[in-house]
Amino acid sequence: MARPPSDLDLDLDLADLPAELRWREWMDRIEAVLFAAPEPVTREILARVVGHGCPLNLLIEDIRHELRGRPYELIKTGSGYALRTRARHAAAIRAGFAIDPEVRGLTPLEAGVLAAIAYEQPVTRAALSERFGREISRDLIASLRDRALIARGPRAPQPGAPFAYVTTGRFLEMFGLETLGELPDLEALQDAGLAQASEA
């Protein structure tokens, strides 16, 4: 695969370094790129800073291993890899930045609607209202859209051509999922009494 042209003239193969130091430098580069990135970084981008054919998976495993005991970890999400603070520090971060949990958290209804969209997407607001047996307001949908957890998908072939909603990459990232296939199996949840069977 051709590499995109680079002004940086970065030495990728590090042929003059002993193997151990070369590995160290590659790990540091990957971690630095992830640290500097505002959003998950794809494998293709990571491959640009290490030697050709370098086993990225092993590098990432080693970085993960090294981060044990640190308050942040290297996670894999829908579109790539990212550094994230560990969940158990959430309270400290909220306290530090004086984030009102009422403002940040999803209400139970919002969380329920989000879950319904995740499993049934693409789904319209009208279909959600029917599912929940109560009006799902435009405001609730707007609040999920503002957080970029859902987006407009296809229009439904109904009068008014309402939008059906789909979940986003941000949704996967936020819930630590790599793909939608990792959502818990709905039938298993129903069997365990953790979810109600759909009427439909």
Added chain:
Amino acid sequence: MPPPPLSSLPLRPPAWATALVARSSPEPPGLFAAFAAGAALAALDVLVRRDAPFAGAWRQRLALKAAAATLEGKAGDEASLRDAIALTRPGGDSGPAGRAYAAWRALAAGEAPRFADIAAGLGAPAADALAASAAFDAHARSADPAPLAAAAAAATVFAALPRAGSLAYVVADLVLAARLGWRTALPLLALEVGRVRPGGNIGLRPGEATWPTACCAAYARAAARACDLHAEFGAAALRLEAVAPKLRAKGARAAISALLDDDAVSSATPIVGLSDRGLRRLFDRLVELGAARELTGRSTFRLYGL
């Protein structure tokens, strides 16, 4: 009347070949299945190389059937899949089922396969694309007969990624196309194998000793179905061409091309010289003349095809 063009002449695998792998008969011995697959793929090979004017619609219909066979529940309806593509704005997100269908469409249209895009479309993790691409490279140049090379490729993908699903079938179809010297792959294996579930059909689990035989039988059946579909589309294309001279609307030629090129065409498709309403009138006229079909049964958001 002039004879029908060669491109629309039907071609079917011989009946003795399809009988060898009929669903009602018990699982055929390996040699029988391989023999049937050879005969059926030979017929299909001729149709692929003809590259008929309606090949676009035919290929996209196969993509639709492959997507429908591999998706669960309501999302796997052919009608919902068509809607997901037709009713999403360009650049918009059509949802997981729509994205899977779009990946099959790209495969069938012969856009250069980028495994990263295919894996993303099918909802597979990004790293799976590497395993898929490696399996393709390993088997595309194998000396095995095409369906066996395809079966081995699918088994390689499943061995690396037990939950791979559709991605393994895509790799198998790409390997089959490469081994047969087709420029563009056809969605085939998924039509007959569908969803592989843990503990599912015996013999349909890649990695088992019966998998290569099951794959040959599946390719034989799928090739026969693809030939049947080609014959149906050939007849429909002839009807369409027969009424074409009666259409005086500007843009009629472009509208007909759109029907020959895709599985379903909405009246909102931009066509030079025709408004939405004009296009809809034209399509409704074609339906009246028996030269096209309305696919949704709805009175609004209608979709038309051969």
